[in-house]
Each structure stands twice: as C-alpha cells, then as structure tokens.
Amino acid sequence: MSGWQCRPRGGIAPALRDWLCEPGSLTARLKRRGAFRIELLRQELRHANADECAALGIRPRTPCWVREVALYCDAQPAIFAHTVLPAAPQGVLGRWFARLGTRSLGSLLFAHPGFVRGGLAFARIDARHPLFAAAVAALGRPPAGFHARRCTHRFGRQTVLVTEVFSPRLGSR
Template identity: 35%
Template sequence: MKIRSQSLYQRSRWLAKPMHSGAYRPWLIERGSLTARLQAKTKGFHVQALTVHNDLPCRDEAHLLGLVSHQHALLREVMLMDQQQPLVFAHSVLPHKSLRGVWRGLGRLGNRPLGAALFADPRVIRTPLQYKKISKHHALYMRAAKNLASLPPSLWARRSIFELNSAYKRQSIMVTEVFLPAVLGLN
C-alpha cells in the first residue's frame, strides 16, 4: 500500500490533522490497516454488516470521487465489533465504475472486512487521511451512534480515498471511519 501525497480538499471542512483529539489521536493517525490493529487488540473482532444499498453519496463525497451530481454509488455501512461491543462505524462509498476487475467483489463482502482486501494489494494507493469531529446533527454521527447506550456530545471520524490503477483505468473508493468511545478501552 502506498500513500499518495496531495493537497487535501478544503471545501468540506475536514482537517489535515486531528487537532485536539486527545485519546482518539493514536487511533485516528494510524496509517496501517485499522482492521489488523483491531484484530490484534481484541478477543472477538468481527464485522457486522448494517447496510449495503445503491444511493446518492453526500455532495462532498461525490465531488472527491469525481462523480457527477445525482450519480448513484454503492454505499456500505458496517460496525467493527469486539464481541458485542461496537468500536468503529465504517461508511464506504463504492462508485459503480470502480467495482470492476479485482474490485468486482467489494460490493458483496458481507461480514468480511473491506480493509483486508485493500491493504493486501500493493497496487492500492491511499490518499492522506482527513479528520473531523462530528456532532449529534451530522448524518454519520446519527448512524454511528444508533446502537450506543449513552451518546457522547461528539465523535471523531477520519476518511481517505483508496485508488487502484488497473486495466479499467483509475478506480477509487472512499472509506470513512467513525470512532466510538469503546475503542479507547483498547489502548
């Protein structure tokens, strides 16, 4: 896996650094596979698929992926769990034009981790991470916190784009991870 350097997208107010993120910082800045780190820190790691459906991505997601307005993509949302404890909510945007070749099966992963497939391929390039502290009014917060017993005032999220240059030209998908309070117990 390579990291592609570029100036990040300023329009959506995501940050280039996780400023004032406190105990979440080590999790947010992790450059390797979050799946692999969680597997190493937990006893009962698994992926719980929540939804996979064809829909419009958020405007800033579509812009960053080069999708025209009103262009649908496959949206996948899962919870990364330790036994019955939710740790991370993951939201992925998979444009249909990217689900070809070696990425053909990414839309049918079910309870298998997306990260394992992405980090296993040395041809995949990852853009620098972007960070955002999301409040209770943010759509990702609402979906991530749906099954939490107590609601924190905000949650930290990070996102990046994974790219694969292949015979099908450039294929890109976006992965956003929202860190839930329980992940702090794994440090």
C-alpha cells in the same frame, strides 16, 4: 457540511488520537486487541452526500454503492465504517466490493499491492453531519459527537472513499 482537516483537532484523548492516526489497517489492529467481528449494516446502490461527491470528484446524484459496517472488538462496537464506491466505471474493485459480505474491506485494501491510498482527513461528527444518525445507531450516543477520519483508496480507474467513525470507548482503554 465539510469540516474535514488534514490533522486531527486538539482536545482528543491520546489513546483515541493514536487510533485516528493509525497508518495501517484498523481491522488488523482490532484483531490484535481482542475478539473481532463485523456486522454488515447496509450495502446498497444510492447517492452519496454532497461532501462525499466532492471528495471523490464525482457529480452529485451519481449512483454509488454504499456499504456500512460496525467493527466490534470483544463484543463492543468500536468503529462505524461508511464506504462509497461510484457505480461507474465498473471494474474489479466493484466485483470485490459486491462479494465482501461480512468480511473487512480493510483486509483487502491493505493486502493487495494495487491499491493507492490517499491522505487521511479528520473531522468531528455531530448531529449536523449526514453520518451522525447511522453512527449513533452503530456505536451508541456519544457525550459530544464522534471523531472520524476518511481517505480514498484507488485501484486502477476506480476510487473508493472510506469514512471511519470511532467509538469514544477506544480512547478509554
């Protein structure tokens, strides 16, 4: 299922739209807002979904490193992040990725001048989307789905796809 658009759809609370369109690091913004921590939910070698393969320009069933984390602010889950890095070609990005642990990938992506960020894409994540169940487990069940964004970050010959799913609570504060 692909519903990714180059702009967020209408009907989004202004505060949440501001988060969705944030041009900088969400990690840095959450740290400015309150007590920040990351919970590593999963990091494993597996296949990306078809939509992610298309975004990365890779063949279906290509082995990929998949990392999922929950970003917390003031003890509340704020963002579910799902990252896909094709296992080949191997390079420095793969080595960094393997050693992140509970550190933020965003702190690396926005701090190192070698990264080239692609354009943001936006979608509404509902029960039909492959990431919905994992987002619910991390953020709680939303009243009518989640708003999400994604983009690629390229470093040399390696490209990582980062999808960020936002808690509706971000739009209420």
